[in-house]
Amino acid sequence: MNNESDYFVVRTKALPTVLKKVVEVKSILESEKGVSIAEATEKAGISRSSFYKYKEDIFPFYDSSKGKTVTLVMQMRDELGFLSKICSKISEYRANILTIHQSIPVNSIATLTVSIEVREDTSDVNAMIQDIESWPNIQYVKIIAQEQSPV
Known part of the structure; x- marks a missing residue:
């Protein structure tokens, strides 16, 4: 079960703040057309490197x-x-x-x-x-x- 492609369903309250912020950045990018990744990460309060590190690994369940x-x-x-x-x-x-x-x-x-x-x-x-x-x-x-x- 230690495979990098394993998936888990986790409640929001159990997630580290950085992962919640990555989802927030994705939401900003979707809802505010023309906003750059730099602007969205600044609004969410995380670094661009954190966003790029986790962006492919977390997404809202409904997505x-x-x-x-x-x-x-x-x-x-x-x-x-x-x-x-x-x-x-x-x-x-x-x-x-x-x-x-x-x-x-x-x-x-x-x-x-x-x-x-x-x-x-x-x-x-x-x-x-x-x-x-x-x-x-x-x-x-x-x-x-x-x-x-x-x-």
């Missing part, structure tokens, strides 16, 4: 998710109609549910695994996950896989 399958696992309190609420939220973000499996609840807690296709018209997957994760019945939501959809 790479279009046209892919993302598999989520959720642990939730068992409540009548809650699975339907989750499916509705996924639909609201225009993601296509490919597979869904809910375990039999043990001590009123169920595990749900959902694979979704992130289409071109799908809204921000990160925001969808945060919306679902904010519900009181949800204990956690984790991304367990992200892969290229078959063509």
Whole structure:
């Protein structure tokens, strides 16, 4: 697992500041036309060498998710109609549910695994996950896989 091409999904709070700043520079470059890399790195407060060192290694999750399958696992309190609420939220973000499996609840807690296709018209997957994760019945939501959809 020490391969330079390994990928990890990491929450923002676990990232070093320099990596967050690299994403910020990329955002500035995309949103402010005509801004040079020197200007964007100065705005973000990092050196150009730091930007160049990490720019190919970090990107927001949603940038790479279009046209892919993302598999989520959720642990939730068992409540009548809650699975339907989750499916509705996924639909609201225009993601296509490919597979869904809910375990039999043990001590009123169920595990749900959902694979979704992130289409071109799908809204921000990160925001969808945060919306679902904010519900009181949800204990956690984790991304367990992200892969290229078959063509």
